[in-house]
Amino acid sequence: MLDKNGIAKRIAKEVKDGYYVNLGIGIPTLVANYVRDDIEVEFQSENGVLGMGPFPFEGEEDADIINAGKQTITTLPGASFFDSALSFAMIRGQHVDLTILGAMEVAENGDIANWKIPGKMVKGMGGAMDLVASAENIVVAMMHTNRAGESKLLKRCSLPLTGVGCVKKIVTNLAVIEVTENGFKLLERAPGVSVDEIIAATEGHLLVEGDIPEMQL
């Protein structure tokens, strides 16, 4: 079974040379730490920066340079700043190659819910609805089950949706799963996790074809 860093490490393998990538808050942010250093990738943050670098050294933080999580950041050579409309033009216009974000629930038809729990948590969708409505390539990073042990990979989402039929791939602490026309399809197992354990933790229909390889991290 993987921890959050393990999930980020596996997702980093989805990041290819020449990609512009938008990372969501939480596990997705960790992905930047594991991208191979022999490829060229630029990270976009929807508040208006392309070419994000690591966190600043202590004492060098600048209130005017933050990411979408409101964290102080730095920029790399070749970086640019822009306004919110241009930022979402990059996203809606499909200029960003890969979007990695977290989720509360994903359904076997690719629906995603990650912005609201009625009566409990109402923080808003931020840029998530724009991201999922437009991106060709959306990978969800999340734990396979919630804190109550219930599956987050469902037949249908129970929470208010963020987007419909948009998720292509899910990487959890247990598995790598593709969303196909016929539902979830198991691609890889996390180290030490059996296919039966993954089936048991998945509420939606899970296609299992042939031998399922273990993830290579």
Next chain:
Amino acid sequence: MISKKVANVSEALEGIKDNMTLMLGGFGLSGIPENSISKLVELNVKGLTCISNNAGVDNFGLGLLLHKKQIDKMVSSYVGENAEFERQMLSGELEVELIPQGTLAERCRAAQAGFPAIYTPAGFGTEVAEGKETREFDGKMYVLEHAFKADFAFVKAWKGDAAGNLIFKGTARNFNPVMCGAAKITVAEVEELVPVGELDPNQIHIPGIFVQRIFEGKNYEKRIEQRTVRPKL
């Protein structure tokens, strides 16, 4: 040169009344019009509708207006990190319209650019699209979203001149440029008001035509929400 310069924040906010709709720039606490917000608190105008990506934190930014119950309605994309906001929203004292961030930006830009509405794929099939017109283009569904109508836009820039030209810094740019000229009156506060002619016309982000009033702000706090650093090697 047509001068947009006003003497101070009091003059910049002349004409502000109860029940107006305001646009306020900023992402989190970065690039918020601190001086204008302080003056709105002092003027104690009530019943405001505020269009702003976020609602500040408990004791800073728009949180200051929320604390004095000056806001009746917020139009935002993300409102976490604000306990008083959450209390007012759950008790029904505060009306909240949550919309996708890109839609918020584009509804401002539409107002700025003279478009009555735009079609966006964001929110289709979700509760955000309920009751809204939808339309298919090339096999994909889109939601019709209307341009905002606002009385005042309050923006913050790094540098500006009396002609109203603006230059922003870093990610403090965010929603500020798209709100310029998107309301009846745009008030720009800048960290540094430089003599006309000093700004390179090639480097100007927002031309003065979109700004009605400009002044040099004072005592910027520029509070950081999430100070994240790495140790020096």
